[in-house]
Amino acid sequence: MLLLTCPNCGVAADETELAPGGEAHLTRRGPGSDDASFESYLFHRRNPRGVHFERWRHAHGCGKWFHAARDTVTLEVYGTYPAQCAAPPREILDRIAAKHPGFDWEGGA
Known part of the structure; x- marks a missing residue:
């Protein structure tokens, strides 16, 4: 089960409380x-x-959109951040790079 923490209200929600919105950035x-x-x-x-x-929306919660960085194979979540961010926060990119040496976010990974 996919669990994401909404950065807007702080609630850890499973995928049944969220609505997917496709690719971010x-x-x-x-x-x-x-x-x-x-x-x-x-x-x-x-x-x-x-x-x-x-992109995800906390449909059965605060209703706000946010972004999530995750691995589509393992479902590991590297972090979530507000939808208004033009790029993933540095700490999330560092977390990804620690697991995937050589990873480079190209403005739309």
Whole structure:
């Protein structure tokens, strides 16, 4: 079972209390963007085996969105942080690098 701590209200919630929101740190494209950029935004997503950054909403709690860094293979959670962060906090990246030497977050890992 996946357990994530909401950074907004501090509650440790299992996945039944949360709503997934897909990949985190995407550059949103909309009206005025060219077709290729809009297509990329709508359809092209990473689906890694390993470290992944995701959006979650504490649906049955405070209702706020947040980001989580976790391993898609082991379900190990490296940390959660507010959705307003443009990049994962340094302490989470350090935690990931300790488990995965050579890991490099490229602005959308």
